[in-house]
Amino acid sequence: LAAVAAMVYLIFNEGYSTNSGEAPARAPLCEEAIRLARLLLRLFQTEPEIMGLTALLLLQHARAPARFDASGEIVLLEDQDRSLWSRKMIDEGLALVDKALRHQKPGPYQVQAAIAALHARAVKPEDTDWTEIDLLYSLLERMQPSPVVTLNRAVAVSKVRGPEAALAMIEPLEDRLSGYFHFFGLKGGLLMQLDRGDEARVAFDRAIALANTAAEAAHIRMHIDRLMKEGAERAAQKAR
Structure with a gap:
């Protein structure tokens, strides 16, 4: 099951990690990954990690309409027009996150979905609970140690403890992320x-x-x- 979930996540990322010109053509990969995740969820209805995976994909894809501006430039999460986010996907994703966490069997997909949920719940960028995001990334580091996870955590650290603390966190990663x-x-x-x-x-x-x-x-x-x-x-x- 873990291998199948990982494959679904890879399919999603293949569609998500693209530029604005390719986005319309590759969006179906994200949609197919979400369809497969929902299918897995129907087959394994009590598996919290599948709930977490499905929630993660929904919450990330909900932001797709706001990721690029009219000229095709990247729009960072904190600068996105949140009114463009898909409320329907967000509501479905948030419900799945809450359901998964009630099982009290945390896993990497659930933690990532919980992070995405905190972004989705923030009406304005300044409402984002960066302290909680930092704690969740710390948990993810213990579950799934990776320099990329630490790099992502550093973004939260920069918001909570400042850029100097974040820079000190990422500098040891440079050789591995060269x-x-x-x-x-x-x-x-x-x-x-x-x-x-x-x-x-x-x-x-x-x-x-x-x-x-x-x-x-x-x-x-x-x-x-x-x-x-x-x-x-x-x-x-x-x-x-």
Whole structure:
């Protein structure tokens, strides 16, 4: 059952990890994964991890209409128009999360679904319970140790304890994530918050080199443009 669930999750990710131009063509992969997860749930109605898997896919796919703007640029979760999220999918996903957690047999899919549920329940980005998300990622780290899980946790840590704490958390991961776009994107963002512009530019350049899609590369270039603009403004102020 675990192997089948993992395959369903991989199918979903194949459709989800795409750029705006490919999204309409690959959305059926996400929908097929959700269909298969629901089928598994009908066959294993008391299995909390299958409830968690189904909830996770629903809660993630609910955000699909808001993931890209009209020009095809990536829109980060905190910047998304939440009115575009599918309320129907969210309600179904939240009900499944609550049902799964009542079994008190937590597993990785349930924990990830619980994290997605906290995002879904936040009416505004500032309502997000980052402390609870940090705790859930800490639990997921113990269940399923992975540098990617730690990287994701670092986002929550940056919100709770600041960018310096998050940067200290991810720096030991660099060798293992040396080919991972998201590592350098996050590192650059944290360095920007700490006003370490030159180091941020190096990280962002690396992220662009590792970008899997044009949308990812464009998103990083936006950060570089901002760095250059801020640098020019500082230089102008010094010249006065």
